Amino acid sequence: MSTQHTQSSNAQHGPFIRFLATLDRRWIFLAMMLAVGTPILLQLRPAETAGPLSTATFDVIEALPAGSRVLFAFDYDPASEGELQPMANAFVHHCASKGHKLAFLALWPLGAQKANETAETILKPFHPEYQAGVDYCMLGYKAGNEGVIKVIVTDLLQVYQADVNGTPLSEIPMLKGVTNIQAFDLIINISAGYPGSKEWAQYGTSAYPDAFILLVGTTGVQSNQLYPYYPAQMKGMLVAIKGAAEYEVLVNGKYGETAAILAAQAAMSATSGGAMKETGVPAVLQEGQRRMGPQLVAHLLMVTLIVLGNIVYFATRTKGAAR
């Protein structure tokens, strides 16, 4: 469109269309910042209801007998923790509440650190009975992407001879007799991209469909590509922050105020001379639900902007010589 056309076209329209057509995009950035920031400051939190995907995920873990072996693959890093850490927290809390044995590994370098952080944040305060080596172990990060999956699905010891502390796998009580990951009842993959959920489905459940169950938690960006794997190759899937919030509702509804959590809160309160007033479901187990407030307002703004953008487009297309 030439400048003359723009000027003549804008001149034909009312002030509202002219205002929208010439609006500096930085005002939109500012509006988005306010739309996201204000609900955080006001702690706005819409009610959540679990959808079928989250319910299916919850049911799979619920159906496993206590003491089942669960392998966590933390395939993400801090860049995606906004979406994925709430899922990781809820997954670990759910499995620990059911008394499962947890092993953590990572195909992303910083995934191992996220696994450690999750153990520190969830297992230590709310499941103090969990002992390293007996109830959970950290296998750490290994380079090799999907090559690692392809090997450990038949031979775990070829890649992981020891855990992150250097303890040989044969000396870790919860891994006695484990030679490959087919010995695990469930694999939970929390993924931000490659390598991640797709590779676990391709080299894990597709190659060995009856060996174990795969559950995944994914970022919104890649979840579109993963829907086809549900429910045959993935028995459950948490999609983005919405999936995390729904899953939190289910987990907290059953395990949000367990005796261990109440004891942890009482202990914290006693340590601080009664200053720690946190009661009920811990805040760390509600991160996903808290982040749905900004989602709500930001989406409303987004829809409004799309409608306004279309109004400007159609108004200028009809009246102007823009075409």
Added chain:
Amino acid sequence: MSALKFQHQAQRTRNAEEERARRGSPVDSQAESRVESRVESHVESHAESRIGSPAGSRGASRGQMRLSTRHTRMRRARTTVWLILFLAGGIGLAYNALVRPNGMAQVYVERGEKVYVEAVVAPPLGAPSGEKAATKWLPSDDAALIDGRAVANSAQPSIKFTETRGIAPRIARERRTAGDTNVTLSIVDTLGVWIAAFFTLAIFSFLWRDNPVYKFAESVLVGVSAAYWMTLGYWSTLVPNLFAKLAPEAIKSWSMPAMIIDPSEQTTQFILALVPLILGFMLLMRLSPKGGWISVWPLAFIIGTTAGLKFVAFIEGDLMAQASNTIAPLVALKEGQLQVGDSIGNVVLLFGVLSVLTYFFFSIEHKGRLGTMVGKVSRVGIWYLMITFGAAFGLTVMGRITLLSQRLEFLFGDWLWIIDPANIR
């Protein structure tokens, strides 16, 4: 060239830049700001030079001056508004840091002495009869030492070190008030929060326009990432997968104490490790002006193995499995009862797959009776694709908003201390 002509040309350039930006060009905003500044400076300088211009173009000069004045006024107004916003933010920050009783962005740690002793640990109950006691370093307060499953070796001196762990600011303040000297403000960790906040704001500043602060943050990010990946590649790939195979004893004593060495496999491992070593050197020949062709061979090896690895996985995990998943009954029954939702879903799935496949079937021209029908079905396929792209866009937006909300939570919570969901401050 008159200022107006220049503006027209700049507008065309800007339109082209915007068009490129819509197509995903990485240099959009820089180019735009460059064009904007060129327009502004040219209009201003041109207007200034026109003030004393000959009488022949006095009318045009007045027009240019009006345009220039209006442009300058608008720019000033815009700058003023943003300046006010930045000032308000700065004043709020200063108030938050200096006036509020508990301040902001402080990280406290608790220091404690950790003692490790060498101990002989008995095999666990139920262990195989041949299993022997192991010698390990255990914390002095380890349960095994207390209940007698492990016995400390008194001949070996213990190892002591200071351990720090994070502590909630509220608890830290109370304990410090009560005179607990083990709880201290961690300068390094506190500085870390401030640096993280600075870089977050520096990256956000790109929304205003390209600027030196953003460039600095971007350069630091790129530099740190490159260094991080290089270090990671060395320690997680070269050391365990290559050096540990070539010189196992040396690597075990140097950096991998937990490595298990199998003497019977040592020679085989050494010979096998020579293959990637040689291929690695061949790959580096790409840097050589005359030996670049040598790097083609390891590249061929990499591409061949990757293709082989992926081929089987995609056949199994995508082609076969997805085809199998698509073959679903159009009339879904469960215990003899018709499942309406599932049936509709399966019909939509089947028709979607077929129509999208038809869209990508280019062998029939959309003319004639058959061609027209194929064209109509492929149009439905386009709708399926558009809905898929829309869903992908929506999910991407949701993800990006979450990332923004997490950064704002960091700024409001960890840095400014104006929200406290966990009640720890």
